[in-house]
Amino acid sequence: GQQVQQSPTSLVLQEGENAELQCNFSTSLNSMQWFYQRPGGSLVSVFYNPSGTKQSGRLTSTTVIKERRSSLHISSSQITDSGTYLCAMEDNNNAPRFGAGTKLSVKP
Amino acid sequence: NSKVIQTPRYLVKGQGQKAKMRCIPEKGHPVVFWYQQNKNNEFKFLINFQNQEVLQQIDMTEKRFSAECPSNSPCSLEIQSSEAGDSALYLCASSRQGSGQLYFGEGSKLTVL
Numbered sequence: 001g002q003q004v005q006q007s008p009t010s011l012v013l014q015e016g017e018n019a020e021l022q023c024n025f026s027t028s029l030n031s032m033q034w035f036y037q038r039p040g041g042s043l044v045s046v047f048y049n050p051s052g053t054k055q056s057g058r059l060t061s062t063t064v065i066k067e068r069r070s071s072l073h074i075s076s077s078q079i080t081d082s083g084t085y086l087c088a089m090e091d092n093n094n095a096p097r098f099g100a101g102t103k104l105s106v107k108p
Numbered sequence: 109n110s111k112v113i114q115t116p117r118y119l120v121k122g123q124g125q126k127a128k129m130r131c132i133p134e135k136g137h138p139v140v141f142w143y144q145q146n147k148n149n150e151f152k153f154l155i156n157f158q159n160q161e162v163l164q165q166i167d168m169t170e171k172r173f174s175a176e177c178p179s180n181s182p183c184s185l186e187i188q189s190s191e192a193g194d195s196a197l198y199l200c201a202s203s204r205q206g207s208g209q210l211y212f213g214e215g216s217k218l219t220v221l
Contacts (some may be wrong), residue, residue: 031208041145041197043212050208084149090208095141095164098151 004089006099013106019074021102023087029065032089033096034072039083046072077106111135114200114213121190121220129216130182133202140183141210142175145197157183158205190220
């Protein structure tokens with residue numbers, strides 16, 4: 001079935017370091033989205049990026065459809081970037097499915 | 109910011125009790141999704157609707173779980189007889205027709221004692 005694999009599971013950075021989060025899919029991709037989950041549980045959309053590269057401030061997302069993967073790059077990490085990052089992908093036959101998330105901790 | 113409204117934010121039920129959660133999708137979004145996020149932070153897709161029609165659902169929702177999206181009323185997810193394993197964060201999302209982009213509400217956190 002449809003599977004979404006995220007790596008790493010967790011990541012600890014010093015403030016100012018860069019982070020690279022990966023999301024891999026087992027089926028062909030129709031759309032994909034990156035989310036940040038706040039400690040209280042609500043999901044904030046970071047990128048909707050079905051293909052190509054998108055940038056917003058210090059965040060960059062690149063989705064390569066034929067390789068069935070997407071990445072989220074965080075440059076010059078800040079303490080407030082700490083939290084869980086989730087990717088969700090949709091194929092032609094299924095509603096969006098989520099990965100298990102990457103827990104990011106940025107320390108001073 | 110998302111304008112998907114979920115109520116209640118928290119609910120506490122005893123085993124065997126009914127639990128009902130509501131969701132108002134963003135205006136103009138005919139597609140509504142329900143997800144369950146368990147204590148291990150794993151997401152499970154439950155059901156989705158386009159307008160009032162069910163598009164997809166998993167097997168568990170055919171038993172104790174029921175959901176509907178009536179016209180001119182909030183969508184709802186109801187658990188007929190709550191079990192301890194149902195304790196989770198229930199997240200509702202909506203999207204435009206033909207778009208895979210999800211907009212989530214704040215979630216309803218269910219605790220079954």
